[in-house]
Amino acid sequence: MKKEALKKIITKIFKKHNLSLLHSKICADALINAELVGSPSHGLSRLKMYCDRIKKKLINPNPKIKIKNISKSVCHIDADDSIGFVAADVAIKKAISITRKAGIGFVAVKNSGHYGLSGYYAEKAAKKNLIAICFTNAPPAIAPYGSKKKLFGTNPICFAAPTSSKIPFVLDTSMSMINRGKIRIAAKLGKKIPYGTALDKFGNITTNAEKALSGVQLPIAGYRGSGLAWMVDILSGVITGSNHGGKVRDPFDDFNGPQNVGHLFILMKPNLFINNYNKRIKENIKKVKSLSKIKNGNDIFFPGQNKFKRLRQNSNKKIKIPSNILKDINILLK
Amino acid sequence: MKKEALKKIITKIFKKHNLSLLHSKICADALINAELVGSPSHGLSRLKMYCDRIKKKLINPNPKIKIKNISKSVCHIDADDSIGFVAADVAIKKAISITRKAGIGFVAVKNSGHYGLSGYYAEKAAKKNLIAICFTNAPPAIAPYGSKKKLFGTNPICFAAPTSSKIPFVLDTSMSMINRGKIRIAAKLGKKIPYGTALDKFGNITTNAEKALSGVQLPIAGYRGSGLAWMVDILSGVITGSNHGGKVRDPFDDFNGPQNVGHLFILMKPNLFINNYNKRIKENIKKVKSLSKIKNGNDIFFPGQNKFKRLRQNSNKKIKIPSNILKDINILLK
Numbered sequence: 001m002k003k004e005a006l007k008k009i010i011t012k013i014f015k016k017h018n019l020s021l022l023h024s025k026i027c028a029d030a031l032i033n034a035e036l037v038g039s040p041s042h043g044l045s046r047l048k049m050y051c052d053r054i055k056k057k058l059i060n061p062n063p064k065i066k067i068k069n070i071s072k073s074v075c076h077i078d079a080d081d082s083i084g085f086v087a088a089d090v091a092i093k094k095a096i097s098i099t100r101k102a103g104i105g106f107v108a109v110k111n112s113g114h115y116g117l118s119g120y121y122a123e124k125a126a127k128k129n130l131i132a133i134c135f136t137n138a139p140p141a142i143a144p145y146g147s148k149k150k151l152f153g154t155n156p157i158c159f160a161a162p163t164s165s166k167i168p169f170v171l172d173t174s175m176s177m178i179n180r181g182k183i184r185i186a187a188k189l190g191k192k193i194p195y196g197t198a199l200d201k202f203g204n205i206t207t208n209a210e211k212a213l214s215g216v217q218l219p220i221a222g223y224r225g226s227g228l229a230w231m232v233d234i235l236s237g238v239i240t241g242s243n244h245g246g247k248v249r250d251p252f253d254d255f256n257g258p259q260n261v262g263h264l265f266i267l268m269k270p271n272l273f274i275n276n277y278n279k280r281i282k283e284n285i286k287k288v289k290s291l292s293k294i295k296n297g298n299d300i301f302f303p304g305q306n307k308f309k310r311l312r313q314n315s316n317k318k319i320k321i322p323s324n325i326l327k328d329i330n331i332l333l334k
Numbered sequence: 335m336k337k338e339a340l341k342k343i344i345t346k347i348f349k350k351h352n353l354s355l356l357h358s359k360i361c362a363d364a365l366i367n368a369e370l371v372g373s374p375s376h377g378l379s380r381l382k383m384y385c386d387r388i389k390k391k392l393i394n395p396n397p398k399i400k401i402k403n404i405s406k407s408v409c410h411i412d413a414d415d416s417i418g419f420v421a422a423d424v425a426i427k428k429a430i431s432i433t434r435k436a437g438i439g440f441v442a443v444k445n446s447g448h449y450g451l452s453g454y455y456a457e458k459a460a461k462k463n464l465i466a467i468c469f470t471n472a473p474p475a476i477a478p479y480g481s482k483k484k485l486f487g488t489n490p491i492c493f494a495a496p497t498s499s500k501i502p503f504v505l506d507t508s509m510s511m512i513n514r515g516k517i518r519i520a521a522k523l524g525k526k527i528p529y530g531t532a533l534d535k536f537g538n539i540t541t542n543a544e545k546a547l548s549g550v551q552l553p554i555a556g557y558r559g560s561g562l563a564w565m566v567d568i569l570s571g572v573i574t575g576s577n578h579g580g581k582v583r584d585p586f587d588d589f590n591g592p593q594n595v596g597h598l599f600i601l602m603k604p605n606l607f608i609n610n611y612n613k614r615i616k617e618n619i620k621k622v623k624s625l626s627k628i629k630n631g632n633d634i635f636f637p638g639q640n641k642f643k644r645l646r647q648n649s650n651k652k653i654k655i656p657s658n659i660l661k662d663i664n665i666l667l668k
Contacts, residue, residue: 106606108607110607147628148626151625159569203629224508244618277572288580291482297480299480
């Protein structure tokens with residue numbers, strides 16, 4: 001399906017679920033972007049879940065989002081159980097606006113939900129010539145180092161910076177060896193997951209996606225990744241007033257209440273301390289990209305470059321929609 | 335040797351190398367702390383190197399450190415090729431002071447040197463009831479993903495937060511599979527390094543520490559760790575006005591100029607957005623620590639807890655000094 005047609009359909013679905021036209025479009029854009037950049041685990045495969053949670057009143061389709069200005073550079077947002085896309089859209093816009101004035105900006109969000117790809121928001125800041133660091137927590141997926149029970153979410157660390165070219169530097173890296181959405185898709189398609197990325201519920205390594213979903217994902221780099229996931233839980237959960245310590249609800253199978261995900265956006269002007277950022281970042285990237293490559297290796301890319309390439313390649317192509325998701329879409333439209 | 339006696343000796347050595355008494359004590363404290371917390375790779379094994387660089391006028395023993403206040407929350411420090419310990423001491427104190435007033439603080443440092451353990455500075459902020467994120471770059475050690483040449487430093491991500499107990503949460507994690515100092519010590523002692531942590535200069539995996547020193551260290555988690563190390567280079571090098579893109583000099587074997595390391599300290603009050611941080615962080619830590627453990631596993635610790643335990647255990651013990659370092663100390667005292 002062409003992206004314009006798909007956008008109309010998704011917008012219509014969210015409107016049918018009582019979101020405003022503006023909010024429906026924000027959600028449609030985020031979901032379609034995930035498909036175009038090659039992250040379907042954060043795209044249409046989640047559409048039914050969002051609608052289910054709206055129907056069950058766990059996502060508020062008409063949130064009264066409260067924005068509390070704490071200082072020139074600091075703002076706290078209560079998203080009122082809004083869908084994550086809308087909460088994050090409000091937050092990143094606010095963060096961009098205060099940072100353009102004050103040079104730095106801290107925006108925390110509570111009572112939000114899963115917002116899709118962190119890189120999608122960080123990139124918006126980089127396109128406005130700002131540097132962004134974003135943290136969000138997520139439902140339990142990773143076992144803390146030393147435990148066989150999951151507690152931390154995939155808790156990404158996301159960083160974006162302008163590069164003085166059309167393509168911003170966008171690093172968006174989960175603290176999990178494998179993305180939970182990818183396990184879910186593998187389970188749906190009956191495919192295996194790579195060895196060494198997850199344990200079953202008994203603590204044994206498994207390549208069975210179904211078993212991994214009821215088990216735990218392994219953190220990157222052992223205690224290092226476990227510590228980083230914990231840091232993200234403190235920064236996006238503990239200090240923002242959101243759920244934390246394993247209490248963020250799984251949007252797919254926990255219908256006992258809203259998710260109450262937390263986000264933290266830290267932004268700054270790239271020329272906060274210097275006056276020749278563009279020249280310096282260009283030199284930096286050029287230096288890394290010109291290094292000698294490993295044997296038979298690809299070109300050296302900076303984070304975000306591959307995603308940008310995929311986005312450009314896919315933007316004029318039809319988006320392929322798996323039959324089960326197409327079925328969901330037809331039901332949701334009724 | 336008892337730590338008090340050792341402090342006197344190291345202070346004397348730095349004084350002999352023209353540092354002020356105050357600066358000499360700052361350096362001695364940092365080096366002894368590294369020994370006490372069990373990180374000898376950042377301790378006395380570096381003493382001779384610092385003195386060599388002072389003698390060669392690559393470290394300025396009497397720096398005119400310039401502090402430029404950019405706003406209530408933002409400060410830029412030119413460390414004038416000071417020894418890293420002193421630059422970082424000035425910077426973290428400044429960051430603590432502005433954050434206590436303004437709620438958030440950004441302090442960037444340029445023209446600095448290797449400052450030892452990031453956790454040592456972040457912990458100072460946590461002890462003043464503040465949250466700290468610290469970034470520093472370092473001489474080339476890690477090959478960017480896709481390259482066989484080293485360029486990024488071990489570029490740690492460091493995060494500290496108060497826990498409402500005596501022991502702060504202090505995560506200080508290198509982006510390298512192995513600490514460069516540990517390879518250097520293994521080389522000195524003729525020991526092997528773990529498999530899969532480094533490549534020799536031809537791009538082959540090696541367990542020979544000498545070969546690893548002239549080769550490259552591998553980033554944690556492949557492209558993820560490579561991206562995070564790149565992020566740290568941008569945040570501590572590109573935007574601070576310091577060397578970056580592989581230009582930070584190796585303090586042990588590059589005597590062509592000062593290192594010009596960069597640091598970035600981002601601090602915030604834990605109750606910036608909420609008013610019950612202490613209660614929330616206690617709950618968070620309790621929750622993680624009470625999870626069921628892996629078979630035959632140790633208790634689950636939060637980052638910094640083990641280091642704190644080692645510090646307490648070692649504080650009243652004599653510090654063991656390897657004979658080669660003792661020899662260096664005796665020469666430096668002459």
